[in-house]
Amino acid sequence: MNKFLKLILLSIAFLQLTHAQTVVNVVDWGILPGKDATLELNELIASLKGQENVIVNFPKGTYQFYPENAFEQYRAVTNHDNSLKRMAFPMFGLNGVTIEGNDSEFIFHGRLCPFIVEGGQNITLKNFSINWEIPFQAELKVIETNKAENSFTAKVTTNHKYKVKGEKIYFQHYNWEDPIGQNTPFDPETKSPIWDSRPYSFNISKAIATDVGNGQIKFKNAMKKLPPVGTVVVNHGPQGTNRLVQAIHLSNTKDTYIENVTIYAAGGMGLIAERCENIHLNAYKITSSEGRMSATRADATHFLGCKGLIKLENCLLEHMLDDGINVHGAYVKVAEYLGDNQFLCEISHWQQWGLIFAEPGDEVTLISRETVLPILKTSVKEIKILNEQKFLLTVNEVPEYMPKGLLSFENITWNPDLEMKNNIIRENRARSVLVTTKGKVTIENNYFSSQMHGILIEGDNNKWYESGGVTDITIKNNVFENIGYGDDTRYPLYISPLLRPEQRLGEDKYHYNINFINNKIKSFNGHLVYAKSVKGLVLKGNEIILDDTYPTGAQKTPLVFDYCENVSLEKNKFSGFSWPITIEKVDSDTNFKLKKNEGVSR
Amino acid sequence: MNKFLKLILLSIAFLQLTHAQTVVNVVDWGILPGKDATLELNELIASLKGQENVIVNFPKGTYQFYPENAFEQYRAVTNHDNSLKRMAFPMFGLNGVTIEGNDSEFIFHGRLCPFIVEGGQNITLKNFSINWEIPFQAELKVIETNKAENSFTAKVTTNHKYKVKGEKIYFQHYNWEDPIGQNTPFDPETKSPIWDSRPYSFNISKAIATDVGNGQIKFKNAMKKLPPVGTVVVNHGPQGTNRLVQAIHLSNTKDTYIENVTIYAAGGMGLIAERCENIHLNAYKITSSEGRMSATRADATHFLGCKGLIKLENCLLEHMLDDGINVHGAYVKVAEYLGDNQFLCEISHWQQWGLIFAEPGDEVTLISRETVLPILKTSVKEIKILNEQKFLLTVNEVPEYMPKGLLSFENITWNPDLEMKNNIIRENRARSVLVTTKGKVTIENNYFSSQMHGILIEGDNNKWYESGGVTDITIKNNVFENIGYGDDTRYPLYISPLLRPEQRLGEDKYHYNINFINNKIKSFNGHLVYAKSVKGLVLKGNEIILDDTYPTGAQKTPLVFDYCENVSLEKNKFSGFSWPITIEKVDSDTNFKLKKNEGVSR
Known part of the structure; x- marks a missing residue:
């Protein structure tokens, strides 16, 4: 190719690029600071349908959004209260749209949901903050x-x-x-x-x-x-109306990027995502605004039934009234086997009602509700929604003999990888991290200081019905500071399926391959790990140092292994504790390695 | 045509008829007495989509319908509480379907709506009863x-x-x-x-x-x-949840026929119809079942914004806790004129939220909210729903100078004719009949005995926002027995726009052409008519007889005419009353005829 031809091609490419980057100035739509701009914003957003690679540009300012004239739709939002929801940014089925805030403040009033992104792909939200004139708390x-x-x-x-x-x-x-x-x-x-x-x-x-x-x-x-x-x-x-207004709801989206978005308040979670593929948060922040103690009413971030990669980096999540992050699936109950591979299923928790559990082609496992272990892996042939609670699920295979006990289904296809790097999660009610995905999980170089557990790997076919068993988790080089100051029973790392009294551990283990390496734990109680039903647990090179910010002492055993297999504790160092750092082992002797730890009682 | 050809043609016609009359036996769908048949029924109804001239045949029996597995959808139902509604017969967009009950009993449980007919045409419901195991009251x-x-x-x-x-x-x-x-x-x-x-x-x-x-x-x-x-x-x-479950909801339907259907209970109205064309009720009944005093929680029948003909014959409507029938439109408020023929409008009453006020092509009038009189007649160019309360209405013409005061819109196209013959409405809280349609109204050979007014011709831009002024009403040969036993202020015929203190009668009259002829009124108080802002009112040949079932005596003037024109009172006969039957006239002298009445004080 000669130089001239190259230049022409480059020019064409440049033209395409500039063509691709349509910039819509919100001022042209009458969206200005100092007035209710909701109707105009709704109209602007509706006009983006069918366009691609558009930047919606907000000149830096403080914009006001009120509910009176807002677009409305009945919405089921998992982990929230379903209702007719009014919305400021109803981003339905859009493709390649960037909301560029240029560090604007978006101030909301009343029960108006800021962002609802439903379907579509390549959505970017960046450089703005979300707050309410009157907070929810x-x-x-x-x-x-x-x-x-x-x-x-x-x-x-x-x-x-x-x-x-x-x-x-x-x-x-x-x-x-x-x-x-x-x-x-x-x-x-x-x-x-x-x-x-x-x-x-x-x-x-x-x-x-x-x-x-x-x-x-x-x-x-x-x-x-x-x-x-x-x-x-x-x-x-009050419960029932205190989770009506999440800040950002992603549902059925692909490739969402959120950068430098700060959420000061919400009548629900900061970000709730369900059935989404690839979500990347960079410098996403939850924090309280001047004069207020608390930020969002519920979790900073929450992901149900997603796939691809969930990536959080450089985030600050503090002052929210629930967990920092929760990544999981859903166990749905089998109400009745109707024959012909068809099951009448029931969504288990009322705040999951309306959830899309699966779609044709998804892999699912039939689960014993007694042992919470899989019985059969198959795939979805057909799904028919009856109402928010019930659906008919037809699968391609069923067991030769249908088990007599209570059954559940878990969706296997929609399990994302999770990567968390350089985030701070602190000063919140509840946990820093909950994670139960079968994907690859890397949690590295973060700082955690929450009121309950640091990292909770649960799997719950009991209360919130958050599935499932994990398979590949690495937690390394993080700082855990005074985890569990809400009471004296919490751990930096807590791993256990949550079982009802009538449920029991089955023959197989529930969780697999969890590595907790080179973390630094500042602790008032010396707690490190509680692990139940895990196969493959490596705790290596962790440093646990006494911190006396809170009253010191331990009510629980710092290291607990119950029904675990292939456990390795190596080169962990406990220092400064005046009470014995003991190990409690229950039925966990199979391939249990204890090597070169310091400060641990034998 | 020779005989042979005739026979062939007749055979073809017969074959077409039998082909046209597909009969679906519900038993073939697993719908049987003695079990919850809702899921199977939902599936049967869904299968009718695209078929025509189908009879769904229920062998005589007592069928049970429960909410657990029922089809669900968020529904705005006028004059009811909007909500996610579960339904037994979700008849959406069907054409030519008959539900033949063969005198079956349909027993419902919980908040399950029996019939929701949305869109479609030629729907017939016949020969069954609707009841609830546990009534709503x-x-x-x-x-x-x-x-x-x-x-x-x-x-x-x-x-x-x-x-x-x-x-x-x-x-x-x-x-x-x-x-x-x-x-x-x-x-x-x-x-x-x-x-x-x-x-x-x-x-x-x-x-x-x-x-x-x-x-x-x-x-x-x-x-x-x-x-x-x-x-x-x-x-x-309690208000807010006591109108969640109407028995039959018709919405956007054409040509509906209901025959020999008895409704013993409902958590709302018996029949509520909105934006429907042609509804015929024959031997439709509302009554209480054995051991209960009350039937439906609200009106026996109610029609908002319909057109064509509404026909009721041979109906018995008793023991409902609200009106027998109400036929009207809706006044919607103008919140703001946005320019370019576009108005931001607001649905006035919270129990009308979600109403389809108009569609492109409908004729509407712009109304003064001060005088409740029309300013300009135009037509709808575009309508855009924002939320349940608000919409944007673009019309083809606006006044040259937009009036300064508060404004409303009324839909003129959707005003039905009403024909009521041989019906009984009695023993209910509230009124027998409310009617404010611009269509032709004939009310003949009926029996009315309700607790409040007999026939109320109102027009209300004030409380329920039920439009509008009438133009052609004939009420003849009916019996009114002891109307208004709830207190002493009611009338067999009460005509008046309902005005707020800040509203006033305008230059023109509000109602037109009302004929009340040859009716028989058994009365404890001698009340006959209260009329305000009527032009063209004929009261002729009515017989008003004292009845002492209730304590006798009159607190109000039996004949009141306020701001009326062209009034004729002729050959009316009051008998048995020991107190004076007086006429009160306020600003009603223009063409006021009083001729050959008996028992009326001058």
Whole structure:
């Protein structure tokens, strides 16, 4: 090819590129700071259908979005409360669209869902923040306690108006009011849930509220123990309506990239994704805004039944009222075998109702609900949704003899890989990481400091019905700092299927191949790992150092192995602990290696 | 044509007929009495899509339908509570289908909607009854009163389990419980709401319930006046959830025929129809079943924004807790004129949310919300639904100068004719007939005996936003018996737009051409007509006879004409009344004829 031809080809390529990069300036659609821009934004988003490689450009500013004229659709959103949802960015079936915020603030009002991305591919969200004028959680700062009358007086520190009616307090939101529902006490010193939060749960029925004027409310008989002055009681609102408004919902999408998006509030999770392929979060942040203790009402990120790669890097996830990340599938119950390879199935948890469990071609396993172990692997021939709870599932093979006991199905196809690097998860209620995917998991160079377990590898055919057994997990070079300050029973690494009393461990192990290597654990209790029903567990080169930020001492055994096989503990070093770092082994002697550990009692 | 040819043609016609009349026996689909047949029925109904002229034949029997496996869809149902609705007969887009019950009983359980007919045409429902195992209204029979402690003791006469918690009673339904909500006291002697029911409204917050055992509950401070022993207090349940389950919903259908269908219960209306063309009810019945006082929770029949002909004949509508029939349109509010012939509109009443107000091509009038009179007639160019409350309406013409005041729109195209012959409407809470359609209305040879007005011709841009002014109504040869026994302010014929204090009568009249002829009125108060803003009102040949079933006497003027024009009162005969039958005229002298009436004071 001569130079001239090359130049022509390059020019064509450049033209294609510039053609590919259509920029839509939101100002041209009447979207401006200082007014409700929802109707115009809905119209802009609708106009993108059928276009490709479009950048929707928001000049830097503070934009306001209200629910009154917003596009609405009945939506089932897993782990949330299903409802008619109004939305600001209804991104349905779009392809190659970038929302470029240029560091704008998007301020939402009322029950308006910011982003719903349904279907489509190559969606990028970048450089903006999401916040609400009135947050979903009312926060009350304890300013005085009175032991004699078992009361404390608190000040509402969020911008909620309130009323005391019939001895109960009600917080005014955009167009509804919330009584006190679930709640979490935060310690403003640590910016985290308070140490040993158990006695500070609000007793909704017994508590007597009195408006004592001057923006202060007195609560009598509200908690088992009077909270320390300064504690901020964060009110989640009542179950059933406190997960109506997630910030970002991805559903059936492919290739989503989210970069430098900060979420300060949401009436649900920050990001909830279901049945998506490839999601990449870079510098995605959850944190509380000025003057508030808490951020999102629920998890920072949550992935159900995804595939491809889920990648989180450079993220800061803090002050959310639930887990940092949760990656899992769903166990659905078999209600009845109808014959002819057809099963009447039931979605197990009410906050999964409406979930797309599988589609034709997906591989599924039939599972014993007694042992939570697979019976038969097959694939889906047909699926017919009856209602949000029930569906008919026709598979290509069934066991020669259908087992008599209770059965479930698990989707095998939709299990993503997970890569987490250089993230911080801290100062939140609940866990840093929950993961039960059969994909390859790498968790490296992160910092974790959550109120419950650090990394929970569960598999639960019991409560939330989050499947399933893992096969390949590497957790290395992370820092775990004072994991489990909510009570004294938590571990940096906790691995166990969650079993009902009527469920039992089966012949095979539930989890496989978990490597926990070269992590640094700062700990008040010396807990390292609790492992149950694992085959292939390597704990190597971890350093566990006493930290006295919280009261020190251990209620539980620091190293527990129950029904495990092929366990290797090598070169782990416990230092500074004044109590014995013991190992509890139950039925775990098969190929159990213990080598060159320091500070571990034999 | 020779005989042979005729025979051949007849044979072909017969073959076509038999071909056309495919009969599906439900037994072949596994639909049998004595089991939950909902899943099988859903599948049968789905299979009818694309077929024509099918009879779905139920051998006579008692069939059971449960909600667990039922088809579900989020549905906006006007005058009901919108929700995810589960349905037994989801008849979506079917053509030429007959449901032949052969006098079967269809028994429903829980919140399962029996019939939802959406789109399609030529649907026939015949020869079956609809009932619920547990009715939607709990009924309490008063068995003892105690004046000293202002209490009454009642027995639950419906098959509801109940519990008293915190001094309030809760009735157990299929999978929910209802506190006492709205309620209506019935008199078992008359099988109707009690005479002058006003003092017997249940005071939900003040009433103290005590379970006194033996299936009896004592209520203290429950009503202004202690109810007579024997009264049956019918509990509607709480607003917001007591209109979730209509029996039959017709929406966007054409040519529906319902014959010999009896509805004994519903958690909403018996029949609600919206945007339908031609509905014919023959021997459609609403009545209470053995041992129950009340039937449907709301109206027996209700039609919003229909066209063509609505025909009711040989119907018995009794014991429902709301009106017998209501035929009207909807006033929608203009929230903002956006320019370019486009209006941001708002559906006015929350129980109309989700209504299809209009479609392109429909004629609409722009209305002053001050005078409720039309400003401009135009047609719809485009409509875009934003959410259940709001839509964008683009019309073909707008006034040269947009009026400054509040505006509404009314749909002119969707106004049906109404023909009612040989029907009985009685023993219900509320009215016999409400009608505000611009179509031709004939109401002939019916019997009416309801607790409020007999025939209410209203037009309401105020509360329920039921449009609009009428143009051609003939009411003749009907019997009205003791209309308005709920209090002393009702009339056999009441005509008036319902105005807010800030609304006023405009220059033109609101209603036109109403003829009330040769009716027989048995009356305890001598009330005949209240008319406001009518042009063209003929009252002729009516016979009004004193009836002493209820306490006699009149609190209101029997004949009231306010801002009417072209009124003719001729040959009406009042007999037996011991008090003066007076006429009150306000600004109604233009062409007012009074001729040959008997028993009327001058």
